[in-house]
Amino acid sequence: MSTHPLSEIRAILFDVFGSVVDWRTSLITDLTAWSAARGWTADWAGLVDDWRGAYAPSMDRVRKGELPWTILDELHRSTLADLARKYGLPNLSDAELDHINRGWHRLQPWPDSVAGLARLKTRYIIGPLSNGNVALLVNMAKGAGLPWDVICSTELFAHYKPDPETYLGAAKLLGLAPQQVMLAAAHNNDLAAARACGLATAFFPRPSEYGPRQVRDYAADQAWDVVAADIGDLASRMGC
Numbered sequence: 001m002s003t004h005p006l007s008e009i010r011a012i013l014f015d016v017f018g019s020v021v022d023w024r025t026s027l028i029t030d031l032t033a034w035s036a037a038r039g040w041t042a043d044w045a046g047l048v049d050d051w052r053g054a055y056a057p058s059m060d061r062v063r064k065g066e067l068p069w070t071i072l073d074e075l076h077r078s079t080l081a082d083l084a085r086k087y088g089l090p091n092l093s094d095a096e097l098d099h100i101n102r103g104w105h106r107l108q109p110w111p112d113s114v115a116g117l118a119r120l121k122t123r124y125i126i127g128p129l130s131n132g133n134v135a136l137l138v139n140m141a142k143g144a145g146l147p148w149d150v151i152c153s154t155e156l157f158a159h160y161k162p163d164p165e166t167y168l169g170a171a172k173l174l175g176l177a178p179q180q181v182m183l184a185a186a187h188n189n190d191l192a193a194a195r196a197c198g199l200a201t202a203f204f205p206r207p208s209e210y211g212p213r214q215v216r217d218y219a220a221d222q223a224w225d226v227v228a229a230d231i232g233d234l235a236s237r238m239g240c
Contacts, residue, residue: 003128004039004201009180009181009200010125010180010181011126011174011176011180012120012183012202013181013182015129015130015184015190016127016130016132016212017130018126018186018206018209019111019184019186019187019206020117021109021130022108022209024209024210026107027048027104027217028044028048028104031047031100032097032102034100037133042087042088042218043087045087045211048085051076051080053213054079054083057076058079059072059131059160060095061119062075063071063159069158071155072113072131072136073104074132076104084097087145103134104132105136106204107140107143108143109144109145109233112235113144113231114145114233115148116234117145117231121168121239123145123240124240125240126149126150127149127151128146129161129167130152131161132153133153137151157169157170162190162193164193164196167193167199168197168198170237177198177216178198181199181200182202182225182226184202184233185203186201186205186206186217188217188220188222195224200222201224201226202226202234202237204229204234205217205220207210
């Protein structure tokens, strides 16, 4: 049952990694082709899964004050250096490591994402509310054809989700009250944090996001304001 009148919604902001873009398949495909062109192979699936596994812990170090504010590109790059050694890639140059790291800038959308976003854009302000830094999100949007109106990176607030400063900061940036902003995501925990800040919420599942490591988010675990099958279905439910 909806707790927010959907008629009040003026902006729909999206979690991006896993919700709008398929980070796992994108990175594995990209890096497999890149290394094959150089005549060598690596366990890219294992490395990518471990890289994503380090995502939340690395941001928590910033959140807890163990590190100063550090953008996601730099956190990813630090983790990658350790994983390259673990996966037997110790001889990569800095330029090669940088290319691998920028794979996050080259992520590709789920099949329904671009068309669904284009429909929502006809009625709502749309954009990411993502832990990705501004440059990463801009480059991703250009490469993937994501038709954002605005980039709401947590870099703008020097906080990572699920800190309240991110959700409330995005609403303030848009000149809107929290209840006029909807967060749409494939992650129940992100939506719970947004709801606690007064935002409306929409869930759609991405059951293959983590491949064999997927253990959660197969379905909505709360009565979010909207529960949809995908972004196209969300657009239909939001009158687009």
